[in-house]
Every structure is written in structure tokens, then in C-alpha cells.
Amino acid sequence: MTIVATMALARRALRNALRRPQFLAPLVIFPTFFLAVNVGGLSRSTNLPGFPQVHGFLDFQLAGAITQSLLLGGVSAGIAVALEIELGFFDRLVASPIPRISIVFGRLAAAAVIGAGQAVYFLILGLLFGAEVRSGIPGVIVVLAISMLAATGFGAAGVALGLWARNASIVQGVFPLAFVILFVSSAFFPRALLEQPAQGIARYNPLSYIADGMRHPIISDFAWTPALEGLLAAAAVTAMFVGLCVVALRGRLRNA
Amino acid sequence: MRQSIAQVIAQAIVWRHMGAIDVEGLERRYKSGLQAVAGIDLQVAPGEVYGFLGPNGAGKTTTVRMLVTLLLPTGGRATVAGFDVATQPSEVRKRIGVALQEAALDQLMTGLELMELQATLHGIKTREVASRSLDLITRVGLLEAKDRRVGTYSGGMKRRLDLAMALIHRPEVLFLDEPTTGLDPVSRITLWGEIRRLRDEGTTVFLTTQYLEEADQLADRVGIISAGLLVAEGTPAALKAEVGLPHLDISLTTDADLTLARSVISPFGELRPPPDGVELSLAVREGPESIAPVVRALDDAGLQVAALELVEPTLDDVFVEKTGRHLEGQDTSESATDEPAQVS
Numbered sequence: 001m002t003i004v005a006t007m008a009l010a011r012r013a014l015r016n017a018l019r020r021p022q023f024l025a026p027l028v029i030f031p032t033f034f035l036a037v038n039v040g041g042l043s044r045s046t047n048l049p050g051f052p053q054v055h056g057f058l059d060f061q062l063a064g065a066i067t068q069s070l071l072l073g074g075v076s077a078g079i080a081v082a083l084e085i086e087l088g089f090f091d092r093l094v095a096s097p098i099p100r101i102s103i104v105f106g107r108l109a110a111a112a113v114i115g116a117g118q119a120v121y122f123l124i125l126g127l128l129f130g131a132e133v134r135s136g137i138p139g140v141i142v143v144l145a146i147s148m149l150a151a152t153g154f155g156a157a158g159v160a161l162g163l164w165a166r167n168a169s170i171v172q173g174v175f176p177l178a179f180v181i182l183f184v185s186s187a188f189f190p191r192a193l194l195e196q197p198a199q200g201i202a203r204y205n206p207l208s209y210i211a212d213g214m215r216h217p218i219i220s221d222f223a224w225t226p227a228l229e230g231l232l233a234a235a236a237v238t239a240m241f242v243g244l245c246v247v248a249l250r251g252r253l254r255n256a
Numbered sequence: 257m258r259q260s261i262a263q264v265i266a267q268a269i270v271w272r273h274m275g276a277i278d279v280e281g282l283e284r285r286y287k288s289g290l291q292a293v294a295g296i297d298l299q300v301a302p303g304e305v306y307g308f309l310g311p312n313g314a315g316k317t318t319t320v321r322m323l324v325t326l327l328l329p330t331g332g333r334a335t336v337a338g339f340d341v342a343t344q345p346s347e348v349r350k351r352i353g354v355a356l357q358e359a360a361l362d363q364l365m366t367g368l369e370l371m372e373l374q375a376t377l378h379g380i381k382t383r384e385v386a387s388r389s390l391d392l393i394t395r396v397g398l399l400e401a402k403d404r405r406v407g408t409y410s411g412g413m414k415r416r417l418d419l420a421m422a423l424i425h426r427p428e429v430l431f432l433d434e435p436t437t438g439l440d441p442v443s444r445i446t447l448w449g450e451i452r453r454l455r456d457e458g459t460t461v462f463l464t465t466q467y468l469e470e471a472d473q474l475a476d477r478v479g480i481i482s483a484g485l486l487v488a489e490g491t492p493a494a495l496k497a498e499v500g501l502p503h504l505d506i507s508l509t510t511d512a513d514l515t516l517a518r519s520v521i522s523p524f525g526e527l528r529p530p531p532d533g534v535e536l537s538l539a540v541r542e543g544p545e546s547i548a549p550v551v552r553a554l555d556d557a558g559l560q561v562a563a564l565e566l567v568e569p570t571l572d573d574v575f576v577e578k579t580g581r582h583l584e585g586q587d588t589s590e591s592a593t594d595e596p597a598q599v600s
Contacts, residue, residue: 088360096377097349
């Protein structure tokens with residue numbers, strides 16, 4: 001029953017995401033503008049000593065844009081859950097004879113699929129503007145795998161927050177915090193070139209490993225270590241926030 | 257708490273011989289200290305329509321939320337379809353249909369999509385999902401609107417869809433929380449027809465309402481809740497007979513002395529709180545025969561009657577008798593706004 005209910009709720013979440021373009025479009029539009037500004041204004045950064053060998057600055061920035069987009073996806077998942085609570089649909093799901101964790105898993109499965117879509121969008125955008133994926137199909141597969149796993153983790157963070165806050169505005173208010181965490185990672189700039197304390201924080205920031213795990217196959221030949229580090233970081237984020245989701249769901253049901 | 261299949265089956269057989277809903281000393285106290293439900297006892301027989309009547313904030317919705325396993329009781333116990341709401345919530349959920357206040361529907365989905373989702377979540381076999389969804393959507397008169405998004409439905413259509421969704425798995429007990437609140441009279445009557453049909457089919461219905469007429473029209477028995485306590489229970493006819501007396505509702509001309517009027521009419525019966533728009537209300541033992549003497553006495557005292565109506569006992573009279581207040585259009589001192597946001 002858990003799988004059937006999870007799949008049904010995932011289908012619903014996906015269909016609703018497509019029917020609410022005002023929620024879906026910002027997930028890619030904002031990072032696209034950010035990518036354009038960065039590439040347009042900072043492309044000579046590649047000449048800095050210590051900057052990795054890249055085909056172009058756009059190639060380097062693609063992983064940052066994907067990570068940023070996935071974070072926005074997490075906020076969006078949290079808003080959707082909070083809206084469901086506010087509008088009472090969550091109660092309908094809770095009153096159904098399904099394992100309640102399916103409500104969370106359905107939303108996260110949808111987040112993973114949307115995450116893959118976000119990664120595909122940025123890869124195609126990059127290819128259209130002259131970037132290349134150095135490690136080819138295996139690299140694309142790694143980018144998609146990390147994207148889906150990270151989207152699940154960020155989605156879980158959003159869902160946990162939505163369950164706790166029960167208010168879409170509060171979830172939306174977390175949006176700037178997600179960006180602060182992103183900027184103290186190596187998502188947009190090589191870790192070695194960051195100033196302290198950002199460099200120190202980036203070293204322990206899982207977003208660094210997620211972004212680097214996706215970046216490496218784009219800018220270099222395929223290597224297992226960064227791919228596995230990226231997958232591991234995304235898995236750790238997912239495990240932590242799914243755990244928080246379970247706690248938040250229990251709290252939500254206990255205090256309903 | 258996991259149970260063996262045999263235990264669940266045995267319990268399901270046992271409940272046929274007991275109430276569809278059994279409630280003993282049910283309580284709910286919020287962290288804020290607010291006691292929304294203060295110890296309710298009630299029993300609903302299988303196939304019965306039970307009207308749970310009370311003003312906003314009286315504890316109706318909190319009671320329903322506990323019975324449908326959305327809220328844990330803080331005291332007492334309740335079983336629905338033979339299963340305990342606190343310790344066997346999954347078994348309860350399989351056997352109940354729920355249409356909560358405000359028809360919580362996904363506005364982005366079509367009526368048919370929502371029906372099919374509900375069917376899937378209730379474990380209905382894939383090959384039956386489409387046919388059962390269509391049958392029910394036809395039954396509630398939404399066939400033509402089935403492919404429209406719910407956001408475009410009127411309030412009445414949403415309520416009918418909500419009812420259809422609650423019926424998708426043929427529940428043993430159906431909970432309807434204020435199903436007609438906010439509906440226009442035509443939609444209300446349509447929904448009443450559907451509830452009557454369910455009653456005729458033998459479905460147990462627990463219906464909360466703040467409308468006296470609704471309880472009077474639909475319920476086999478009525479429970480009246482006020483400030484979290486069940487203050488009266490019985491068939492509508494028995495409750496009205498308990499109150500017994502018809503009353504005269506009197507309006508006087510604008511400058512009339514109401515104090516004088518009260519003293520003039522009080523020997524003819526018992527003064528009671530007047531309903532909205534009426535100045536005096538007098539319970540009279542003699543019924544229509546008391547009209548002439550009352551009017552004559554007022555006239556003799558120089559007080560002119562602008563309007564007068566003899567009203568037979570209603571459930572509102574029962575409510576006034578039990579609580580000293582009128583039901584419709586008034587909140588209790590325990591305002592709905594005092595309750596946590598999720599309990600409306």
C-alpha cells in the first residue's frame with residue numbers, strides 16, 4: 001500500500017506542479033538569470049591562478065546553477081505542503097487508510113523527478129550556449145543521479161519545514177537562508193579561491209560536494225571519487241532531512 | 257499496535273452487535289488549557305443518522321476530528337465501527353468516510369482525478385477505480401463537470417464532490433462535518449436529498465450541524481453540545497415534547513415600554529429569551545387560545561402589538577431550555593477563535 005499510495009501522491013504532486021507554472025517557472029528562471037549574470041560578468045575568473053582547467057566559465061557555473069535550482073525546488077515542495085495543510089487537503093490525506101509516511105514520500109518522489117527535469121534543462125541550456133559535458137553520457141548520468149538525490153534531500157528539508165511551520169509564508173521566508181548556505185559553498189567559485197571563513201565553511205558544507213560532484217563530470221573526464229562524494233553528500237542530506245520529516249510529521253499528527 | 261487478521265475480523269464481527277460509534281467520557285484539552293470537549297458520552301446505532309448540533313466553538317468539530325482519528329483524545333475513549341480511535345486508528349480509517357468542514361479539495365485537480373485519487377488511497381482495485389469514480393460522480397450530479405478543475409466548481413458542487421469522495425470505499429460510518437454550511441438553499445436541499453438516500457441505504461451517518469432545520473429534517477436522533485458538553489440527546493420529536501410549550505413571539509410598536517409589557521404578559525406564561533428581531537417571547541400552555549387574552553392585556557395597558565406569531569416548539573427551544581441561549585447565529589462564550597487554527 002505504501003508504494004501504491006506514494007506513486008499516486010507523487011503523480012498528483014507532479015501534475016499539480018505542471019498546473020501551477022507560477023511555482024515551477026521560478027525554479028529555473030531565477031538560476032538562469034543568475035547564471036547569465038555570472039557568466040557575463042565573471043568569465044575572466046578562469047584566468048585566476050588556482051582556477052581549474054575548464055572549457056569555459058559557463059561549464060564551471062552549470063553545476064552551481066543546478067544546485068541553486070534544486071534548492072529552490074526544495075522551498076517549493078515545502079510551500080506546497082504548507083498550502084496543503086492551510087487548505088485542509090492534508091487532513092484528507094491523513095484521514096485516508098494509507099501509511100502516513102506515503103504523504104511525505106509521494107512529495108519527495110515528485111521532487112526527485114522535477115530535480116531531474118531541472119538538471120536536464122540546465123544541461124541543454126549549457127550545450128546550446130557552447131558548454132560541453134567532458135565525460136559524456138556517464139557524466140550526464142552522474143549529474144542526473146546527484147540531482148535527483150539532492151532534490152529529494154532539499155525537498156525533504158522543505159517538507160519538514162512545511163510540516164513544522166504549517167504556513168507557506170514562513171517556508172517562503174527561508175528562501176534567503178538557503179542562498180546564504182549556497183554562497184558559502186564551492187557551488188559558484190572554486191573552494192581554493194574563497195576567502196576565509198567562507199573557505200573553511202565550504203569545506204564542511206555538503207552543497208560544495210553536491211555541486212562539485214556534478215561539476216567534475218562536466219569539466220573533466222569521468223572520475224569516481226568526486227561522483228561518489230557528490231552522491232554521498234546528497235544521500236547524507238537526504239537521510240538527515242527525511243529523518244527530520246518523520247519527526248515533523250509525527251509532531252504534526254500529535255498536535256493536530 | 258499491530259493486530260492479527262483474526263483479531264481484526266473478530267472485532268469487525270463484534271461491532272455489528274454494538275454501536276457504530278461508542279463514546280465514553282471523551283475529552284480534548286489543548287495545550288493552551290482550552291477544554292474544547294469536556295467529557296462526552298454518546299452511542300450511535302448502525303444505520304442511524306445522528307445529528308450533532310451546536311453553535312460555533314461548542315466542540316462539534318473537535319469531537320469529529322477525534323472520532324475520525326485526526327486528533328488524539330486527552331481523556332475518555334471512543335470506538336468507531338468497533339475499533340478504538342486512539343489505539344486502532346488504521347482500522348477506523350478503513351471503515352469511515354469523512355467530509356470535513358470547508359470541503360478541503362485540491363483546486364488544481366479535476367473532479368474525476370480527485371475521485372480516482374481517493375479510490376486509490378482507499379485501496380480499491382485498479383480495474384474498479386474508474387467505474388466506481390464515475391458511478392459516484394454521476395450519482396451526485398457532477399458527470400458533466402467531471403473534467404473541470406475543482407477550483408471552478410461552486411460551493412454546492414464542491415460539497416457534493418466531497419460527499420462522493422467520502423463514499424468511494426462504501427464506508428460503514430460516514431462523518432459529515434457541517435456539510436451545508438455556507439450553501440445556498442437549493443444546494444442545501446440537494447445535499448439533504450443525498451443524505452436521506454444514504455440513510456435509506458442503511459449507512460450510519462454522524463452529521464454535525466449548526467442548523468436546527470437540518471438536524472430536524474435528517475437526524476433519527478440529535479445530540480446537543482454546548483461548551484464541550486452534551487446537554488441533551490434524543491429524537492427530535494422527543495426533545496421537542498420535552499420542552500413542551502408553544503410560545504408567542506411578540507413585537508410592539510417602536511416607543512413601547514418593554515418593562516411594562518413584560519409585567520403585563522408574564523401572568524399568561526413564562527417569559528423566555530426572545531429570538532433575533534423579536535422583543536418579547538412568552539411560553540404559553542394553552543397554545544392558540546392564549547393569543548386573545550395576551551393581546552387584550554397589552555391593549556388594556558396601552559401597548560400596541562406590531563406583530564405576533566404563535567410558534568410551536570423547535571429544537572431551538574430545546575437549546576434555549578438547556579443552555580439559556582439561542583443556537584443559530586450566535587457563538588458561545590467559548591469562541592471559535594480561541595481554538596487553535598487547525599480546529600475550525
